[in-house]
Amino acid sequence: MSLFNIGRLLLVIFLSFCTSDSLGRQIVSEPILDIEVVSDNENLEAYAVTSNQIILLRVDQFDKPQIIKKIPVASPQHVTISGSKLAYSSKENKIYIFDLDINPQFPSQNLVRPKREVANLSFSQNHLNVGLVDGTVLIYDSKQRKPIHTIGSNNSHVDQICFHFFSQKYLIYRGGELSLWNFVERKQLWYTDPLLQSVQSIQFDQEGQLTGVHSNNKILIYDTKASKKNAADQQPIYTCEVSNDSFLAFCFGPSNTILTLEKSGQVKQWDILKQTNRNLQRLESRTYTSITCFLTNLEKYWVSTNQGEIFSYSLNSRSSKNIEKKPLKPVAKRTIKPQLKPPKVSKKTTGDIPRLAETSKLAETSKLVVNLSPEPPDKITVGQSFRVEFSTSQKAVIWARKIPENATFSDERWLSWKPTLNQVGKFNFQFYAITNDNQSKSINFVVKVDANSPPRFLYIDERSVDTIPLVFETEASENLTLIIVAEDSELDSLSLSVLPPVVGITIEQIGSPIDFQLQEDHWSWKLIFNSNSTGPQKFDLNLTDGFSVVVLPIEIQVKHSFSKTDVINLISPPTKDIHDNSIGQTIRKNQNTETPLMTVPTGMVKIVSGHQTDFFIDQYEVTNLDFVEFLNQTDLLVSDLINLSATYVNIEKVDDKFRVKEGTRSENLPVVGVSWFGACAFAEWKNKILPTVEQWEIAAQRRLFPWGRGPLTNADWEMTGPIEVGTQGSDVTPSSVFDLASNVAEWTLSEEAGKRIIKGGSWKSRQLESLKPFRLALSPDQTLSWVGFRCAKH
Secondary structure (H helix, E strand, O other): HHHHHHHHHHHHHHHHOOOOOHHHHOOOOOOOOOEEEEEOOOOOOOOEEEEOEEEEEEEEOOOOEEEEEEEEEOEEEEEEEEEOOEEEEEOOEEEEEEOOOEEEOOOEEOOOOOOEEEEEEEEEOOOEEEOOOOOOOEEEEEOOOOEEEEEOOOOOOEEEEEEEEOEEEEEEEEEEEEEEEEOOOOOEEEEEEOOOOOOEEEEEOOOOOOEEEEEEEEEEEEEEEOOOOOEHHHHHHEEEEOOOOOOEEEEOOOOOOEEEEEOOOEEEEEEOOOEEEEEEEOOOOOOEEEEEEEEOOOOEEEEEEOOOEEEEHHHHHHOOOOOOOOOOOOOOOOOOOOOOOOOOOOOOOOOOOOOOOOOOOHHHHHOOOOEEEOOOOEEEOOOOOOEEEEEEEEEEEEEEEEEEOOOEEOOOOEEOOOOOOOOEEEEEEEEEEEOOOOOEEEEEEEEEEEOOOOEEEEEOOOOEEOOOOOEEEEEEOOOOEEEEEEOOOOOOOOOEEEEEOOOOOOEEEOOOOOOOOOOOOEEEEEEEEEEEOOOOOEEEEEEEEEOOOOEEEEEEEOOOOOHHHHHEEEEEEEOOOOOOOHHHHHHHHOOOOOOOOOOOOOOOEEOOOOOOOEEEEEEEOOOOHHHHHHHOOOOOHHHHEEEEEEOOOEEEEEEEEEEEEEOOOOOEEEEEEEOHHHHHHHHHHHHOOHHHHHHHHHHHOOOOOOOOOOOHHHHHHHHOOOOOOOOOOOEEEOOOOEEOOOOOOOEEEEEEOOOEEEEOOOOOOOOOHOOOOOEEEEEEOOOOOOOOOOOEEO
């Protein structure tokens, strides 16, 4: 290297340690709300979040942030980056996914908006995990806008919630209690006692083994590793506390440490195991917003300000490099976003008020500051409520100058309000704070109240409510059960009634949400109708949320039809159970055994069994086209055979004839939504029978995988609904029986406690366990979108 180049290098190194304005870089001209580290992308190391953009950053040769890309977004609330994928949720709970390698300026996916507020986002492999404020976790893949899986917890009235998806845990803070949960098992692991007050933020460490809670000017550290079951009175393992200052923000650092940023600008490092602390840096006087530590590079941490600056500091030295140097702007009087609000200060008096002769710095700190926690909402809906606590930097009296008549301001500290039906519009709140030495401050804000949206019926017995009235059929002296599902956009409690009252109708609320797979908050009821009348029954379903009523006309037609007992009597009794071990022996014994010549019926496969008579079983599951032919020839009550309104049922009735729905190309898809009675009736019409559980398992070779050894690949197993029978080429037994572990599960003849057993995997199977010999007992009149059948013959 020449002397000239060495001189240039030394000059660059010298300038890197100088903090002159000429080396400053402007990151943004607005407050930075948050900065986070990215550990799995070689092209970027961190990102910053403002009110309208996400800034991708890397560390340059001088350890200072360097802008890679600015992505304009709308009101980002939660952001996550993994590899080349970026996801964020907006203030309206819309979720967008960007591919940073292809086009970082426009989202590649716009996901279906959840009904509840988004609390966390995180990528895991090819999936995006979305945590909601009630503890529900939605899992999205890279191909669908709707979640492919939902883990529901359905907690209510949650003040704060924090997820750690890798360890499958979340923390809930509500009513002063902090509790740790496993969201997969829906199990509470521990909770705190006594109660915690004024919790401002909650964080997990990177491994999910520790959590930090910012409460009452303390940072409480809790152990979130494997805990005792239902452990009560959980105590912190370490408490960070300062006497003459207040915490502004904190983050987890390397090797069981945390970094804290105090309002005065002091940064400390706390060792959780040794229970010691040390001062790292006294920052310049600014309004700081966040702090983050580079866990992959343990030598530095960053802090951000509300003036758009980012500072880089070393954990081992006190040198810093600021990215922007410009005159500080005065902080707006209007309270800003929650991430930027100052921590709540002690309510104790700050001592004697400084005289004018004292330094300007002391005079500045003596100014009266009023904080509101949490920040008042800009908008609420009739029926909702909010509660705000006022705190002051000095002892002061707060007067309520203008509040709504039904609002409550108690102990000069707490404001609570729940607007009524006639309180729709904008409402001004005005308060006045004054100290003993006549320092004063006014606090003003506006809350907009929207009208409460009426509830709505979603569907009844899986039928849309678009057609009015809804007409249902049943037999005389038989029970008709309807599942009614409704929702309310404000999550109000709903109630359902029948008007005018009808003899023989009962209504029972059965849950919210009604199903493990639903990603939204639904209410559901079971309506049971039992009448000996042969005439139609007409009534209205009245749905109310306490503010408005929605009416849905219903008509029930009562008909005479066949007896389901007659269908059962047409079917031969099931064969006697066989022990599992003997089945495998029988299959191996008879693989090379000659049997009498038998004609194999078309579309069926011969199955050899030693303990039972040899039998035939359908090579494929019964299709929509097969079942349409049966419906057009039977005089049985169709509603007992199949639910034509169920999801993935592609059969319709046009001009008194049944057909496969036009344009669906679903003739060769397996028929679903069929009851056990419908499957039996079809089998009898074909002069066949449903297979017993034992026959089904013999046909499946009694293996973990019916096709032989080894699981299917993910590509083989990707299904979002039923597919054409026999096209899942990997799912076939040595005897050429298709789709035993996929496509749809299948009704069998066998009975268990009055219910009928289904066997096999389906398109909804998500885990390897579902490929095992699957066994589930269902009510014989139940209809599901993932259950079909095939027939057997002796």
